[in-house]
Amino acid sequence: MDPLSDTLFALADPTRRAILARLAEGEATVNELAAPFDISLPGVSKHLKILERARLISRGRTAQWRPCRLETAPLQDVDGWLTDFRTLWNDHFDRLETYPGTMQANDDDTDRSKP
The missing domain is CATH 1.10.10.10 (Winged helix-like DNA-binding domain superfamily/Winged helix DNA-binding domain)
Incomplete structure (x- = not known):
């Protein structure tokens, strides 16, 4: 291994x-x-x-x-490996936070374009 x-x-x-x-x-x-x-x-x-x-x-x-x-060196290696995933998930969560606002803006644009 x-x-x-x-x-x-x-x-x-x-x-x-x-x-x-x-x-x-x-x-x-x-x-x-x-x-x-x-x-x-x-x-x-x-x-x-x-x-x-x-x-x-x-x-x-x-x-x-x-x-x-x-x-402690092996524990530091695990922490480094987990940091990569932590960064990835934080990016996903940040995008998820902005998603409802994006959807609301799209709905507002759609409402304005209706006669």
Whole structure:
């Protein structure tokens, strides 16, 4: 898959989004990340591997600890991709706002041309 698809796939799961929200507060160990969830450590590790594959997290090494940290570059890529669509839809909505006025002007012109 391409990097954007990896990122969107990783963000599709609520558990992974919760892990990212926790990491937005600072580094955490796997045990700290697993604490609020009712899933096994291997289950959390699978989520972390998906986040790591999408480059949304990285794992450091401090002695025997491997703290996880949030990596924001993939999120910035998603934001850039969404910005293109946001611009497109804003243009559509702007044109839609002016449409009733255009229709009213056409109706007025039609009324004036009647004998």
